[in-house]
Amino acid sequence: MNLPAETLPAAVAVTDAAATVLPLRYRLIRQATEQLCAPLSAEDCAVQSMPDASPVKWHLAHTSWFFETFILEQAIAGYAHFNPAFRVLFNSYYKTVGEQYARPQRGLLVRPSLDEVMRYRHHTDRLMLRLFSEHEITPALAAVIELGLNHEQQHQELILTDLKHLFSFNPLRPVYAAGAEASNNEPPPLRWFQFEEGLRRIGHDGSGFSFDNEGPRHRVFLESFALASRLVTNGEYLEFIADGGYERPELWLSDGWNAVQQYAWRAPLYWQQRDHQWLNFTLSGLRELNPHEPVCHVSFYEADAYARWKGARLPTEAEWEVVASELPVTGNFVESNRFHPAVLQPAATAETPAQMFGDVWEWMQSAYSPYPGFHPPAGALGEYNGKFMCNQMVLRGGSCVTPESHIRATYRNFFPPQARWQFSGIRLARDAK
Amino acid sequence: MNLPAETLPAAVAVTDAAATVLPLRYRLIRQATEQLCAPLSAEDCAVQSMPDASPVKWHLAHTSWFFETFILEQAIAGYAHFNPAFRVLFNSYYKTVGEQYARPQRGLLVRPSLDEVMRYRHHTDRLMLRLFSEHEITPALAAVIELGLNHEQQHQELILTDLKHLFSFNPLRPVYAAGAEASNNEPPPLRWFQFEEGLRRIGHDGSGFSFDNEGPRHRVFLESFALASRLVTNGEYLEFIADGGYERPELWLSDGWNAVQQYAWRAPLYWQQRDHQWLNFTLSGLRELNPHEPVCHVSFYEADAYARWKGARLPTEAEWEVVASELPVTGNFVESNRFHPAVLQPAATAETPAQMFGDVWEWMQSAYSPYPGFHPPAGALGEYNGKFMCNQMVLRGGSCVTPESHIRATYRNFFPPQARWQFSGIRLARDAK
């Protein structure tokens, strides 16, 4: 599998010029989704492992539904649906569009078959490409298409995240891809970078694509703070466990401690202990736990408890963003074909914090809230981000299953504090001395 | 699809002679299972619709597991498993055999693939057939093989029952098989057959195959009673609904009324009302409700409430059996390829009660309890029936998805009183005047 990310043009802003690169981006991103699914059987794609996850087949169909509903239906007079029933079946949560098939039952949809869903994708692609060649792509239309492509990339990540969760229940330990050889390097010691207090600006400035929740750009006052030079590793997290981390309520938020009891957490998701040895289930199968890799698949509660145990805290999203916005967007993304966090190179943290992008989503101390002046757009697309601004925590930086062209410093991901099936890890911060 | 039931030899008793027909029965019954699955895709076979149901693929594997575990492992010295992991994966509930994969997660097993499961079946079949030709089949071994064949037939029925439940969630209304044309005949009026009081014998006498729970044969004293000449129809059940049947607590057992509230029951499972018309989801798709067919997919609670509303009651299993044991085992079974209850012919009830076998399982008033002197066999096979003798009600007579050669007058099926996804219906009884 070789994902064609290098040749993918950057996400387009809503300008007249934008439309010229859109068809190319459309083709490449849609192809990338199918390439990710190439190793999978129809059975692999049919099943749902929990209400929060979706079958791969559903992701494949829903991303086509997005283009059909928000582009083709709008742009083509008298548009005839590929299958009218899909309008409900593959609507995720857009209540303004109409009814949705119940989310926890997505895995019951043995029909349409995977073949039929692929026909649906290809039919949609043909109509979209005809649209590009035969219709005027207004800036407004281009903006929605660009949103659809970023939406497709989000589901590329979810396909791998949900698939890993599904495979983890299987005693046969399926392998999605060979991945990379594990490194025996030791990462550089954790250091602290200091940042001065001051009035800063965060949020997206509107040049190029962004999701609505990344703006408006606005001022925030930051006290001086320090940010860790790299991510927390499995080895460091093992010390937390060895020190009774999961048995000491004073280290946890109250809801976090309740979660530890309720779910009987004793280690990150996908870790298992056999004969005193820790193993780690990955998209390349069950492997010996590598202490040098970044710790992954922890909840916000675990990230927070680890930080407290370490005498530190998690960063706020404003702190993280002012640092990240000075750094290039490089790292271990889905295009590396690892599908797993990588061991950091020894010299990586000499001048700036490393691993800010890629590897694992970093849990922030910040609850997911609207920025000052935020207003979601009118209509169904206003349901994309704003309505989830409660009971969720912000994550930043993308992961090893995020497409590289999808992430940026202002990007705000969000999940409930107990979620562990995302590729989520820990970067420490602290108040400046 | 043509199921080869006509040529299937009868179930064998444990005699020296038995072994000669076993290989033929083995081949035919195993083939019948696969013929039932022929119209299904790998996706259709992978998914589980609820904890009480299993994926078709799991049924296909588990029935092989039964022969592997209880025959091949025992009979072949140094037996090498097809895949040692299957020993846990496809153990249903035999705690004496060892661990089981969690039942509600059977639908998560995207691996082994359906292809692999079919290889497992064919591998098992080759070994079984070699066993027949190369080993002495002792009466003890023949008895377990015969049990395995009857077990396979039970799962043939469950494959269709569970598949119907799965398909019912699908707005595309999948069709399993064309089925038969609906009949417009009106069934004969319901009459009562009277039976005198007296000391009777019920239970299997041990000649030919039976499950352990059918014996020992023993004496019961029956008061005089009357049994309805036929099953209750959809049209008769509609009168119960129209008379407020689901809204009148005085018609229901206390737990039944709670179930009506909890599950919001308003009609049998698979019925739906659209524009004042009743539709019925069947294995041949969504059809107009036929008032002349036997009512099906009702719980014990609904059967009991209907009987009370009608001034009657359900039969006890002893009453049913003393009548049924005088009748030939004929009816609408899976071999008719209808997969749905059939309308009764007008002249059918002239001399004896009709529809005692086939069409729908008939809910009895009797809780599922051990017969006097019942002792399950030692070892794992003792877990087959005895450990479920609590919180379940008896059903009698087989259904339209039961193999004809599988049923007999002494056969005791059992399900919890709230179960509705089996092909279960209603025959009335009453005390004699």
Add this chain to the structure above:
Amino acid sequence: MNLPAETLPAAVAVTDAAATVLPLRYRLIRQATEQLCAPLSAEDCAVQSMPDASPVKWHLAHTSWFFETFILEQAIAGYAHFNPAFRVLFNSYYKTVGEQYARPQRGLLVRPSLDEVMRYRHHTDRLMLRLFSEHEITPALAAVIELGLNHEQQHQELILTDLKHLFSFNPLRPVYAAGAEASNNEPPPLRWFQFEEGLRRIGHDGSGFSFDNEGPRHRVFLESFALASRLVTNGEYLEFIADGGYERPELWLSDGWNAVQQYAWRAPLYWQQRDHQWLNFTLSGLRELNPHEPVCHVSFYEADAYARWKGARLPTEAEWEVVASELPVTGNFVESNRFHPAVLQPAATAETPAQMFGDVWEWMQSAYSPYPGFHPPAGALGEYNGKFMCNQMVLRGGSCVTPESHIRATYRNFFPPQARWQFSGIRLARDAK
């Protein structure tokens, strides 16, 4: 506390003569209820420990509601309610009477106060006694009054049962009553009494009071069987625990084993282990476990598993009744003021089974089902017993908190198989050799 049971006339049959003893019975039984509550504070009486239990105050009010609803409302023209709101508040489950206050919320009724409830009782008593002196008590009316008195006695038992459950949550270990000194006697060894097969009659014959579910009297055929000479003791049950009784699935019904896991059962309810010593919470406080007492507060599942471990089984209710009907109704009842099962005297089992009445309710192998020809009475009182005839098991013989005059050989008590807060224990049976 001295309960006046000795002077209580026997329950009356519905004859013209009956009415003459009714007023005396009424006064004594209603007084007995209040005497049972004399040691309790208003707080003790207000609280509900689980949905299946009720506050003592609710029992006190509901038993008055019964007389008000089924006697005073019917017999007195233009009857004015003590408080019209009580008609709903203290209706237990009589849907024919009207709405009920939600059962799990009975403990939220801080008003009416206990004082007010006692005024309600005394008001009802005054009207009932006036009815006795001023109205003709027809046989029909007498029958309902007698039912009300037996109903009141059932709630006397429930008051103590529910109170024990409530007190058991309290780390201060409240004492209801001093009870009796524990005996150090060793009970006689367990022996077996043999009974011949044959056609027997069971069920109440209608002479004197009985509940509707005890009849009609009817014939049953019994195989020969043996019944244990006495109840199973704590010491014997400890051997079951020591032999891994709670860890061996092969000893349990399937639903029983699920209950062991779900509720983490490791011993009977109210047992606790401290420093390798077993303690037993009783209505006389926390005491060292006495190995010679009958085991108590076990579920049907535990009784059944114990019997299987012992190579025996539980009796059917027909077996139990044919033996009990030959024995006098004597034993350790509530009038002994022990409120706990008693150690059996050494010579007690010389000629007949002992402890058949009193001490603990004995779990039967029989599901609670209607007798042949059973029809509940019309109207609200028909809801008393019949509608519970599903998912429950029969218990026989009464307990140490049952009023002596309340029990008889035909009496059928019933509870779900997982219930443990009743004073329920174990008597073994087995097939005859």
Add this chain to the structure above:
Amino acid sequence: MNLPAETLPAAVAVTDAAATVLPLRYRLIRQATEQLCAPLSAEDCAVQSMPDASPVKWHLAHTSWFFETFILEQAIAGYAHFNPAFRVLFNSYYKTVGEQYARPQRGLLVRPSLDEVMRYRHHTDRLMLRLFSEHEITPALAAVIELGLNHEQQHQELILTDLKHLFSFNPLRPVYAAGAEASNNEPPPLRWFQFEEGLRRIGHDGSGFSFDNEGPRHRVFLESFALASRLVTNGEYLEFIADGGYERPELWLSDGWNAVQQYAWRAPLYWQQRDHQWLNFTLSGLRELNPHEPVCHVSFYEADAYARWKGARLPTEAEWEVVASELPVTGNFVESNRFHPAVLQPAATAETPAQMFGDVWEWMQSAYSPYPGFHPPAGALGEYNGKFMCNQMVLRGGSCVTPESHIRATYRNFFPPQARWQFSGIRLARDAK
């Protein structure tokens, strides 16, 4: 009932001088708690209406436990507990102190009796007053005592909040206190006060008592904004309902809409509709709904949906605090003996926003998070506030059941977004034009 708030000295800062007023504050605040409970019976005080609420008796004991555990145990060498079992029974959530009795079972503690709890309170008071007169009250000790007094005031509010919830289940509609006559005044029209953007300071500056979560004082940048002149009224909220507010998903946060479905919300808690008239259950019984009163007992979700429907939003806590810090702390508090929000006087909003303190807690748009530089104190008292900083929203300003001396502009209350049993209401904000 006359609460002696006028004469209550202000909360003390930790200075040497502080100790001189502490004994007086101690006596008055402890008395106020008991005065609040004077109208209640032992039964009223014993019962718990839901896991989130506690019985009044538990509040009475727990507040004494606080002084016993954090003052008497620490200050008195060889301190002998009133009852050692209380150390566990009345520990709320301080895991550092040791075990806690399970919160959802607090209502099962019929013992100790209310009388015994009052003895516990008076015993504690005697020892505390002796401590004041015989020991040196160090600043550190004074700080913890002051914390204990503020803690006691929080439980004064909870006593009324939890009692109202308990009484609401009672069809007899208990009256706690007569309260005040309802006003027929119409409040002034809602206006908007504008505030300029700029760098502001919020948080407590450490002079005088505050909870740890109110600090440190720090800078925040605020965009210009507008704040509503008064609270939203019942009449205004009725318009939201009439406009389909509870039926339009586009008005709600995703979790809010789920809550509407799950809990079947159709109006604020304690509202009920009878014969097309709205009634409101209050601590003075069931009353006709007064459209002029501030709306109360709404969740964050409802407050947020109302604001969205109105084209506005909720304030952030920083916006609210910079306005409130310029205003005097006056309003409708518990000392008014209304126990219900009051109708605003017509002239009240002439110059500044009104009702900022008292009447109802105002839901903020802000998730409850630590301020920059926040560190909870070491030891058990560090569990007071910090460990709840997740999944909760901030409320500001106090309510009609808050003691006047307890509230201030920097005070941060917090509850989960679905909580409705607190006296919580709505103030609107919006971005400046």
